[in-house]
Amino acid sequence: xxxxGWADVVLPECTYLERYDDIRVAEQRExxxxxxxxxxxxxNNTKPAWWMAKKLAGKLGLEAYFPFKTIEEELDWKLxxxxxxxxxxxxLGVKKxxxxxxxxYIPDGSDYKFDTSSGKIExxxxxxxAAGFEPLPVYVPHPEPPEGFYRLNYGRAPMxxxxxxxxxxxxxxxxxxxxxxxxxxxxxxxGLKKDxxxxxxxxxxxxxxxxxKVRITExxxxxxxxxxxxxxxxxxxxxxxxxxxxxxxELITTVMTDPIMGGTGMRxxxxxxxxxxxxxxx
Amino acid sequence: MRYAMxxxxxxxxxxxxxxxxxxxxxxxxxxxxxxxxxxxxxxTYPDLVTEIRSERCNHCKNAPCVRxxxxxxxxxxxxxxxxxxxxxxxxxxxxxxxxxxxxxxxxPDGYVDKCTFCLHNRVDNGLxxxxxxxxxxxxxxxxxxxxxxxxxxxxxxxxxxxxxxxxAGTQPQLYFLI
Numbered sequence: 001x002x003x004x005g006w007a008d009v010v011l012p013e014c015t016y017l018e019r020y021d022d023i024r025v026a027e028q029r030e031x032x033x034x035x036x037x038x039x040x041x042x043x044n045n046t047k048p049a050w051w052m053a054k055k056l057a058g059k060l061g062l063e064a065y066f067p068f069k070t071i072e073e074e075l076d077w078k079l080x081x082x083x084x085x086x087x088x089x090x091x092l093g094v095k096k097x098x099x100x101x102x103x104x105y106i107p108d109g110s111d112y113k114f115d116t117s118s119g120k121i122e123x124x125x126x127x128x129x130a131a132g133f134e135p136l137p138v139y140v141p142h143p144e145p146p147e148g149f150y151r152l153n154y155g156r157a158p159m160x161x162x163x164x165x166x167x168x169x170x171x172x173x174x175x176x177x178x179x180x181x182x183x184x185x186x187x188x189x190x191g192l193k194k195d196x197x198x199x200x201x202x203x204x205x206x207x208x209x210x211x212x213k214v215r216i217t218e219x220x221x222x223x224x225x226x227x228x229x230x231x232x233x234x235x236x237x238x239x240x241x242x243x244x245x246x247x248x249x250e251l252i253t254t255v256m257t258d259p260i261m262g263g264t265g266m267r268x269x270x271x272x273x274x275x276x277x278x279x280x281x282x
Numbered sequence: 283m284r285y286a287m288x289x290x291x292x293x294x295x296x297x298x299x300x301x302x303x304x305x306x307x308x309x310x311x312x313x314x315x316x317x318x319x320x321x322x323x324x325x326t327y328p329d330l331v332t333e334i335r336s337e338r339c340n341h342c343k344n345a346p347c348v349r350x351x352x353x354x355x356x357x358x359x360x361x362x363x364x365x366x367x368x369x370x371x372x373x374x375x376x377x378x379x380x381x382x383x384x385x386x387x388x389x390p391d392g393y394v395d396k397c398t399f400c401l402h403n404r405v406d407n408g409l410x411x412x413x414x415x416x417x418x419x420x421x422x423x424x425x426x427x428x429x430x431x432x433x434x435x436x437x438x439x440x441x442x443x444x445x446x447x448x449x450a451g452t453q454p455q456l457y458f459l460i
Binding site (some may be wrong): 158159169170171173174183217218219220221222 | 295296297298299301302305306312313323325326327328330332
């Protein structure tokens with residue numbers, strides 16, 4: 001959320017519950033369209049994105065690309081092309097259409113060609129071999145934490161959505177900081193106590209900006225620590241979130257990349273407890 | 283009529299949506315809650331069992347809070363629901379001390395507050411309590427135990443369940459499916 005602080009202009013958008021959005025189209029199992037309509041009035045002069053785009057287009061002399069006055073008018077026109085209307089969809093919500101491109105599943109006994117060089121499902125991939133990769137998956141041991149370091153695992157809490165709800169009054173009432181899950185064996189080794197505030201330092205020497213409370217629990221391995229993502233915000237205007245807990249993102253300075261498909265892994269970072277660092281905020 | 287609730291500990295994920303729904307429905311001030319989520323882990327890594335429970339007032343048949351209330355503010359309503367009449371409550375806190383489930387709290391407006399099963403604001407109008415209606419895993423079952431076809435009667439008939447602190451003799455009406 002700190003990234004907003006870098007913006008010169010902020011256009012506050014209303015939430016999805018307060019606006020019309022474009023028609024939702026699903027094409028897979030059962031073709032359908034769905035209307036997304038407001039359930040409540042928008043608050044604090046926030047606006048939907050289509051409204052901002054249309055107004056900006058007006059300033060830029062691009063009105064012709066937005067040939068409608070209201071979003072209702074535009075949605076109604078689009079829906080009429082599909083044999084329905086805004087009025088009907090406001091009652092239906094979701095409208096299903098018959099499948100037009102055959103069976104959902106490949107019929108038994110059919111001569112189906114998969115999109116591979118052999119046309120079959122390949123466990124041994126000739127394409128990978130030709131591109132210089134292992135044709136079968138080969139186990140590559142992942143990096144292990146150095147002595148005194150612990151793998152930094154991160155995850156989510158069910159009441160928060162990424163980091164963007166970290167300042168929400170109702171949700172901070174439920175959870176206003178993250179904790180560092182530490183196995184009891186590790187806690188004993190380091191002399192850590194429940195709720196003790198610790199700073200973390202990662203394998204690249206990065207020290208967390210804020211401290212995090214220790215939660216001693218059997219629910220974590222002794223070679224790893226865990227924290228919920230989305231805390232440790234450094235923007236002081238986030239009055240409920242500033243300095244609450246530590247940020248995992250800050251300590252993730254190594255990102256591993258899968259050489260074949262390019263997927264990234266961020267759980268190859270290791271942290272240790274920096275017990276000599278003193279509290280900087282109260 | 284006997285209102286009761288069952289909480290499926292196998293389905294609850296501890297999201298606390300029940301807490302926010304209750305706070306919103308019942309104007310519970312931030313920092314207070316009529317319902318809450320408990321997570322308990324037993325065992326040693328990696329052999330662990332975690333139980334997650336959405337907890338609230340147990341609306342006990344033999345409620346110590348009703349018995350000890352000096353003004354009659356705490357009382358049984360239709361269906362056995364334990365309620366507090368705010369205007370009669372002097373905030374003495376005897377009920378808070380007597381509740382084995384820690385289900386009551388002093389409201390900043392000077393009376394003692396707790397779960398009402400949303401009796402007069404929702405259940406009387408044919409709706410489920412707010413926590414039940416929002417639960418994303420549908421782990422909460424509510425209804426009349428005297429009616430064998432109510433959701434709570436049906437689920438209790440075919441699932442193993444327990445109550446909390448049965449040894450207190452309060453005959454709690456909040457059932458936990460295990």
